[in-house]
Amino acid sequence: MNKSILALDLGSKTGWALRQADGTITSGVMEFKPGRFEGGGMVFVRFKHWLDEVRLFAEPLAAVFFEEVRAHAGVTAAHVYGGFLAHLTAWAEQHQIPYQGVPVGTIKRHATGKGNASKDEMLEAMRRKGHQPVDDNAADALAILHWALDQSAGLPIGTDQRSARRGQAMDGLDHEEVVKCSADHVPLAPVSPGSFRSGTTRRRP
Numbered sequence: 748m749n750k751s752i753l754a755l756d757l758g759s760k761t762g763w764a765l766r767q768a769d770g771t772i773t774s775g776v777m778e779f780k781p782g783r784f785e786g787g788g789m790v791f792v793r794f795k796h797w798l799d800e801v802r803l804f805a806e807p808l809a810a811v812f813f814e815e816v817r818a819h820a821g822v823t824a825a826h827v828y829g830g831f832l833a834h835l836t837a838w839a840e841q842h843q844i845p846y847q848g849v850p851v852g853t854i855k856r857h858a859t860g861k862g863n864a865s866k867d868e869m870l871e872a873m874r875r876k877g878h879q880p881v882d883d884n885a886a887d888a889l890a891i892l893h894w895a896l897d898q899s900a901g902l903p904i905g906t907d908q909r910s911a912r913r914g915q916a917m918d919g920l921d922h923e924e925v926v927k928c929s930a931d932h933v934p935l936a937p938v939s940p941g942s943f944r945s946g947t948t949r950r951r952p
Contacts, residue, residue: 748808753801754892755832757813762884764892765805774878774885781936791834798838808844814887815848849891858890
């Protein structure tokens with residue numbers, strides 16, 4: 748496969764994992780919050796700007812996968828997640844990039860064998876795969892990415908998606924061995940393509 752895949756654990760501290768076209772995997776956390784004299788909408792402006800930076804760096808970007816949360820701890824958490832989800836899907840539609848949500852239980856079960864795995868168990872599962880996630884957000888993003896790669900053998904995707912492109916997220920992704928690497932880092936400001944090149948990366952032998 749010569750295309751990149753992006754996996755996201757959406758939130759104010761968004762965990763991300765990027766499988767690049769050359770087979771390397773990088774992960775980290777991106778924090779989005781308004782400045783002291785800014786409105787709440789600036790969070791989503793920065794989020795979309797960051798997505799643009801990732802797309803330019805990772806081209807061609809084959810698909811985006813994200814954690815699909817159906818139950819939230821409170822109203823505020825639901826509103827925050829909904830905002831990030833709305834902007835992500837609109838951005839993906841604008842750039843004609845396939846996207847798909849993956850239920851929380853599905854991600855946890857695939858990573859650990861338990862649908863109710865704890866944060867520590869998710870962190871340990873990703874460490875066993877050779878990663879060094881900075882926190883549970885990055886670990887969740889890595890777990891989503893590994894799920895997507897393991898599904899790329901052509902397993903069926905549900906047809907109840909809001910967009911036809913969501914159902915195409917797995918199309919054209921070749922099933923192959925996942926490369927283990929130690930390129931995890933934490934960009935905490937709007938990133939440039941150079942930021943994704945920092946750190947040590949291990950490629951396929």
